[in-house]
Every structure is written in C-alpha cells, then in structure tokens.
Amino acid sequence: MIKVEKLKKSFGANEVLKDINVTIQQQEVVVVIGPSGSGKSTFLRCLNLLETITAGHVSIEGVDITDKQTDINKIRAEVGMVFQQFNLFPHKTVLENIMLSPLKVKKITEDKARETALSLLKKVGLEDKANAYPDSLSGGQKQRVAIARALAMEPKIMLFDEPTSALDPEMVGEVLEVMKQLAKEGMTMVVVTHEMGFAREVGDRVLFMDGGYIVEENVPQELFDNPQHERTQAFLSKVL
Amino acid sequence: MDFRFDLIVDYAPLFLKGTLYTIGISLVGILLGTILGLLIGLGKMMQNKLLAFPFNLYIAFFRGTPFFVQIFIIHFGVIPAILGTTNGLAAGILALSLNSAAYIAEIFRAGIQSIDRGQMEAARSLGMNHIQAMRYVILPQAFKRMIPPLGNEFIVLLKESSLTALIAVPELMYWGRAFQGQYYKVWEPYLTAALIYFILTLTLSYLLSRLEKRLATE
Numbered sequence: 001m002i003k004v005e006k007l008k009k010s011f012g013a014n015e016v017l018k019d020i021n022v023t024i025q026q027q028e029v030v031v032v033i034g035p036s037g038s039g040k041s042t043f044l045r046c047l048n049l050l051e052t053i054t055a056g057h058v059s060i061e062g063v064d065i066t067d068k069q070t071d072i073n074k075i076r077a078e079v080g081m082v083f084q085q086f087n088l089f090p091h092k093t094v095l096e097n098i099m100l101s102p103l104k105v106k107k108i109t110e111d112k113a114r115e116t117a118l119s120l121l122k123k124v125g126l127e128d129k130a131n132a133y134p135d136s137l138s139g140g141q142k143q144r145v146a147i148a149r150a151l152a153m154e155p156k157i158m159l160f161d162e163p164t165s166a167l168d169p170e171m172v173g174e175v176l177e178v179m180k181q182l183a184k185e186g187m188t189m190v191v192v193t194h195e196m197g198f199a200r201e202v203g204d205r206v207l208f209m210d211g212g213y214i215v216e217e218n219v220p221q222e223l224f225d226n227p228q229h230e231r232t233q234a235f236l237s238k239v240l
Numbered sequence: 241m242d243f244r245f246d247l248i249v250d251y252a253p254l255f256l257k258g259t260l261y262t263i264g265i266s267l268v269g270i271l272l273g274t275i276l277g278l279l280i281g282l283g284k285m286m287q288n289k290l291l292a293f294p295f296n297l298y299i300a301f302f303r304g305t306p307f308f309v310q311i312f313i314i315h316f317g318v319i320p321a322i323l324g325t326t327n328g329l330a331a332g333i334l335a336l337s338l339n340s341a342a343y344i345a346e347i348f349r350a351g352i353q354s355i356d357r358g359q360m361e362a363a364r365s366l367g368m369n370h371i372q373a374m375r376y377v378i379l380p381q382a383f384k385r386m387i388p389p390l391g392n393e394f395i396v397l398l399k400e401s402s403l404t405a406l407i408a409v410p411e412l413m414y415w416g417r418a419f420q421g422q423y424y425k426v427w428e429p430y431l432t433a434a435l436i437y438f439i440l441t442l443t444l445s446y447l448l449s450r451l452e453k454r455l456a457t458e
Contacts, residue, residue, distance in 0.1 A: 050361055077367025087362035091380050100376060101366035146362075153366055 001026045001188055002047065002157065007056035009042055016042045018212035020056070029189045031199040031220070034209035035235055040192045043209065044161050047190065048079045060157070077105055080150030084162040086142040088134035088149070094121070095130040098149045106153065113152075120148040124178050140171030144178055151182075158182065160191040196239060200224055208232045248428050251419050258412035259436055265329070265411060266398045269336030273397065274390075276337060277344025284349055295345070302342030307400055311335045315407040332404030332411075340397045347389045351382035384455050391448035395441050402437070412436055 002024040009017040016039045024030050032040045045051045047058060049065055049072050058065050065075050089097050098117035102108050108116075121127045124144040134142055143163055150158060160179065164172045176198050183189055183202050193199060199206050200220045208216045208223065208231075216229045224240070227233045248255075283295035302310065315331035323330070355378050363373035405413035412433050419429035 048365055050365065073364075073367050073369050076365055079365075081362075081365035083358060083362060083365075085356075085358050087356075087358035089359065089362070089377055089381075091384075101363075101368060104372055104376060105367040149366070 001028075001061060002190070003057075003059045004047075005057045007043070007046060007058060008054045009039075009046055009051055010054045016212055017046070017054075020212075020214060022207065022214060022217070024188065024190060026188055027186045028204045029183045029187075029191065029202055030205050030207060031203035032190065032192045032207045032209060033194070033196070033199060033235075034207075034215075038209040039212045040209045041161055044159050044190060044192050047157075047159055048076050048081055050081075073105070077101075077153050078156050080153060080155035080158045082143065082146050082150055082158065082160045082163045084165050086134070086139070086146045086166070088142055088146055090134050093131050093133055094126065094137070094145050097134065097145060098152045101149070102152050116152055117148070120151050121145075123151075123181075124148045125174075138171060139167045140174045143167065143171075143175045147175075147178055147182075157188045157190070160189065160193065162192050162194065164193065164195055194239070196224070208235065210235070244423075244425065244428055247419070247423055247425065248432055251415070251429070251432075254415045254418070255412065255432060255436065258410060258415040259440075261409065261411040261414075262398070262401055262437075262440070265333050265336060265404065265409065266394075266401050268333050269340055269397055269401065270394050272333070272337035273340030273344050276341035278348050280341055281345035281348030281352070284345060285352065299342045299345055302339050303346075307335070307339050308403055308406075310339055311403060311407060314338070328404070328408040331407055332401070332409040335404070336397060336401055339400070340393060343393050343396075344390065347386050347393060348382070350389075351386035352378060354385055355381050387448065387452050387455065391445060391452075394448070395444055398441055398444060399437060402433075 002022075004020055004022045007017055007020040008015065020039075020043060022030075032043065034040050042051055046053055047060075053066050056066070060075060060079065063070055063075065065072065088094075089100070092100065095114070095117050098120060099110075099113040102113045102116065103110065118127060118130065121130055124147060126141060126144055126148070129137060129141065129145070134145065137145065147158075147163075163179070164175050167175065172195070176195065179189070179191070179198070180202050191198070191203070203220045205217060206220045206223045207214050208227075208229070210231050216223065216227065216232045218228075223232070224236065227236055280295050280298060284292055284299065286292040286295075311331065314335045315326055315328065319331045319334065320326045359377055359381065360373055363377040364370075368376070401411060402413035404411060405417060408414065416429040416433040420426060
C-alpha cells in the first residue's frame with residue numbers, strides 16, 4: 001500500500017533521512033519510535049509530501065507521489081494526518097472544521113457533509129461539542145476533533161505525528177482509545193509516538209529509527225522484549 | 241482677534257463639497273490600495289526571489305520617497321503619459337492608491353505570516369490546494385489581525401489626501417486654501433478644515449473599533 005524506496009531528505013546541509021526503505025501493507029498499523037532528532041516526524045511528513053523529498057521514491061497504492069505528474073492534492077485527500085499541535089482551524093466551529101474539506105475538496109452536499117461530520121463526532125464521543133469553537137475544548141477533545149476531521153475525507157491511510165505528546169497525561173487515554181478503535185476497524189495507520197504501551201498493544205510492526213535510518217523493525221513483542229541492535233537496546237532501556 | 245464665523249457660514253457649501261471629495265477620494269484610495277496591496281503582498285511572498293523582486297522594489301520605492309514627490313511625479317509625469325493631458329483628480333486618486341498599497345502590502349504580508357505554519361499544513365493535508373487553504377483557512381484568520389494596522393493606514397490615507405489640494409483636487413484643504421486667498425484669513429479656514437478632518441478620523445477609528453470588537457466576539 002505504501003512503498004518507500006531509498007528515501008533521502010535534507011534540510012540544507014543537514015541530512016535528516018539517509019536511506020529509508022519500508023513497505024506498509026493495507027490494514028497494517030506501523031508504529032515509529034526513536035529518539036528525538038532521529039527523523040521519524042520528517043519520515044511521516046514525507047509520506048504526504050508536507051516535506052519535499054530530496055531523493056528516492058514514495059508510492060501510495062502504486063502511484064509514485066514523487067512524480068511531478070501526480071496530483072498531490074488528490075493523494076493528500078486520501079491520506080489523513082493528525083498533528084501533535086492539533087492544528088484545528090480556530091475561526092471555525094468543531095462542525096465547520098470537519099465539514100470544510102469535504103465541502104470544498106470533495107464537493108459533496110452540505111447535508112451529506114453535516115451528516116458525516118455528526119456521525120464522526122459521535123464516534124469520537126464529542127457530538128455535544130459540534131457548535132463549540134476549538135479554543136473552548138481541552139487538548140484531548142481537540143485531538144479527537146482533529147482525528148474526526150481527517151476521517152471526514154474518508155482516507156485510506158492515517159498518519160499520526162506524536163498525537164499525544166502535547167496532551168496532559170490524563171487526556172492521553174481518550175485519544176489512544178479512539179486510535180485503537182480505528183485500528184480495530186482495519187484502518188492502515190502509521191503512528192509516530194512515544195507511547196510504548198500503545199505500540200505494544202496496537203502495533204502490528206514497530207520501526208525503530210535513529211540517525212536517519214530505520215535501525216531495526218519487528219513485531220512489537222520481539223522488538224521490545226528482544227531488541228537486536230545495541231542502539232535499540234540503549235533507547236528502550238531509557239524509555240521503558 | 242476678530243474671528244469671522246459669518247465667513248465660515250458663507251463658505252460652508254464649499255467646505256461641504258470639499259469634505260465629500262475628501263471622503264470620496266479616500267474611500268476609492270482605500271479600496272484600490274487594499275486590492276493592489278493584497279496582490280503586491282502576495283507577490284512579495286513568492287518563493288522565487290527573482291519574481292518577488294519587482295514587488296520588493298515597488299514597496300521600497302513608495303515607502304522610501306515622500307508622498308508629496310510621488311504626487312508630483314504622477315500628476316506631471318505618469319497621468320499625462322497615459323491620458324495625454326493631466327487630471328488632478330485621477331492623479332490624486334492614483335497617488336493615494338499606489339502609496340497606500342505599499343503599506344497595505346506589508347500589513348497583509350505580516351498578517352499572513354503571523355498565522356501558524358500548522359494551519360497551512362493541516363489544510364493541505366486535508367487535500368486543499370494552496371488557493372483553497374489561503375481562502376478558507378489562512379486569510380480569514382489573518383484578516384482579523386490586520387484590522388488594527390489597516391485602520392491606522394486608512395487614517396493616515398485620509399489625512400494625506402489633503403496633499404492632493406496642491407494638484408487642484410477640489411477637496412477639503414483645497415477650499416481651505418481658496419478661503420485664505422479670498423479673504424486673507426488664516427484661522428477661520430484652517431481651524432475649520434482641521435475640525436472636519438478630526439471628525440472624519442474619529443468617525444473612522446470608531447467604525448474600525450466596532451468592526452474589531454464584532455469580529456473578536458464571533
């Protein structure tokens with residue numbers, strides 16, 4: 001479903017991703033862990049071209065997104081993204097946040113968009129907040145709205161960029177719960193996180209990144225309990 | 241000092257006419273300056289430095305030279321080159337628009353760049369193209385932040401419109417000068433003009449603060 005080959009990304013002279021090769025299957029939940037500065041967020045942002053790719057190829061469902069001929073807006077509409085800082089639109093209500101892109105990009109009718117938005121809000125447990133503005137929500141509520149907003153485009157893949165890192169500890173659970181539900185429904189997910197419990201419980205595969213490479217990848221059980229690489233061991237001994 | 245109110249009353253219709261001209265050219269100046277300023281501001285923000293250069297040059301020129309000089313260049317140079325003959329009203333409006341556009345461009349640029357980068361990224365990640373993201377996400381938020389500096393610029397423009405009296409635009413200050421010439425009086429015409437300008441700028445700033453409050457509570 002997602003195929004990454006020889007991906008490189010540099011910011012000026014600083015080479016953040018050096019040689020990334022990975023294939024992600026449909027319905028797979030891949031969790032990316034690693035120390036800060038290892039390139040994991042940059043890797044995620046390359047998957048929907050929020051970062052321009054320096055070299056290599058990324059294809060999604062067989063379409064090479066690095067090809068100049070590819071309509072990136074169409075790809076992005078099928079790849080949802082959830083950010084660490086939520087990035088809700090503060091001038092729009094919760095409902096409007098969710099409806100905006102389906103209305104303007106997919107050009108569905110207002111009634112249909114509203115219906116979808118309300119059912120998604122119900123799914124994330126926030127139907128009573130439909131007419132609230134983002135500023136009046138807690139961090140956990142904001143992130144659940146952000147997830148609903150991404151889902152409203154009916155994406156085939158969801159990318160999560162440290163979705164719980166900006167949350168107060170007591171709100172982490174409610175966001176992870178929504179993500180677990182999503183994984184259970186068979187959504188293809190790539191999750192950058194520091195939540196090792198989530199990685200172990202929900203992940204089908206864990207990638208450990210360091211220094212711009214995927215140093216080690218394995219099923220969670222194996223990677224956490226029996227890490228092969230010394231850098232993985234060093235990292236896990238600090239966070240577990 | 242013998243202050244002649246009766247002369248002011250005599251001149252009232254001309255002051256009124258001048259005031260309407262002042263309001264008229266200021267409004268047109270604000271309108272054209274805002275449209276032009278948005279385009280120039282967007283031009284200046286282009287990634288390609290070569291393409292952005294003319295817009296930078298435009299802003300540098302209009303901010304770096306006196307408005308009075310610009311009026312004369314436009315009145316005696318630009319308008320005759322276009323129309324064959326000069327026209328004070330057209331030159332006045334053009335000068336006000338071009339001058340304020342430079343300042344408004346910078347206000348737009350600052351407003352847009354003050355919006356968090358994550359807003360653009362979120363909009364693009366939802367499949368919106370750059371124009372949609374600007375129109376539905378960035379500009380509505382930036383606009384709110386632009387109102388105070390824009391209000392300032394509008395007030396400056398209203399006051400600077402008085403300089404167009406020097407190229408015979410029959411606005412408020414033009415009639416003030418005519419009054420002085422006719423009666424050899426100083427205090428009556430200029431205090432009257434000052435009072436009217438003061439009322440106009442107060443009204444404008446009142447309207448703008450109303451707008452600001454309304455948008456803030458939305």
